[in-house]
Amino acid sequence: MSQIDSAITTANPIYKPPPAWRTTLGMLWRDKFAFAAACILLVVIFCAIFGPMLFEDVATRQNLRGRNAPPFDLSRGWLFILGGDQLGRPLLARIIVASQNTMAVAAGAVACSLLIGTGLGLIAGYTTKTASQVIMRLADVIMSFPSLLLAVIVLYVLEPSVGNLVIVLAITRIPIYLRTSRAEVLEVRERMFVQAAQVMGASTKRIVARHILPVVAPTLITIATLDFAFVMLAESSLSFLGIGIQPPEITWGLMVSQGRPYLTSAWWLSFWPGLAIILTTLSLNLLSGWMRTALDPSQRWRLEVNKEKAKND
Structure with a gap:
């Protein structure tokens, strides 16, 4: 419940605040850049899940x-709206299919590094000095x-x-x-409140x-959103260098690499997958900025004040 809703409920006990999901969607809708970024990411996620089955x-x-x-x-069909590659395959279909590997590597690496890094960080911050020193070293x-x-x-050896790429990128992001x-x-x-829980006899696991x-x-979720963009760029860089995902599997970075010899004659082979990378990373950065405010109780009131101003206008 927000601070404004809490004040209204105290003054009027009959008042029922709106559901949390509706309040969050309302705040997202009022930030047009964050809303557009969320829509783009939803499209990318949809393509990553259902794209390979369809195309x-x-x-x-x-x-x-x-x-x-x-x-x-469009003489060859709507799938060729972005052009064809060096073997006559539609770029639109390949970008949609390649989104699965690109997003799977980034999501897997971020999830693994988030879980392992957070677990070790909690241990290092709330246990003995010896354990903290070992983990930090x-x-x-x-x-x-x-x-x-x-x-x-590592990938050269x-x-x-996909599995090795996830493991390598996850290890590098754990710190x-x-x-x-x-x-x-x-x-x-x-x-x-933590000291009060200790006095009441709560166990260490419960307190943590x-x-x-x-x-x-x-804070960690916001960092993970930003790190998702970094890992996706790292995967694209490795695929561009030829040590990432190998054909016949495809990723956006591999498509950019495969179009490099044709930059002077067929620029679209590298341009469209590169644009997909840019739009996705930009959307993640914009959405992380909104999440930094929305998830922080000390900053969330800024979005709620904007809500009240919009109603008055």
Whole structure:
């Protein structure tokens, strides 16, 4: 319940505040940039889930008569609105199908690094000094290697695949969540409600799960949204270098790499998948900015004040 709804409920006990989901959607609708970003991400997620089932056959069917077909030429069908690639396959269908691998790698890496990093950060921030020092030195070791360089070395030794790519990118991102969650826990553990729970005899697991984690979670979710964009760009970079996902599998970064020899004669082979990467990462950055305000109780009132101003106008 928001602060404004709480005040209204106190003054008028009959008043029932709107559901939380409706309030959140209302705040999102009033921020047009964040709303547009959410719509774009929903389209990308829909394509990643259902795209391969609908267009996988079309995306892999070769037609040398339509190789490097120019965009906006609908004589070959609406799937060629973005043009064809070097083997005559429609770029639109390939971008839709490639979204699954791109999003799967980014989502898997972010989810693994978020869970492992947050767990280690909670342990390092709320347990003994020895455990904290061991965990933080582990984070320092991981951070001492450049993330892309570590990924290049590991993927050069191992077979490039979706699973290996997720593992490598997850390992390189763990210190981000570890250090952030530990810093948040060190601050939250000194607050009065945590000390009150300790005095009442609550166990360590209960204090961490019920009192500390809910306060730390909004910050970590915001970081994960930003990190999703970074991991997606890292995967695209590795695929562009040729050590990421290998054909016949496709990702947006691999499509950009495959279109590089044709930049002077068929620019659209690299332009459209590159545009998909840019739009997705930009949408994630815009949405993370909105989430930073919406999930922070000390900042959420700004969106609620804008709601009241919109009603008065």
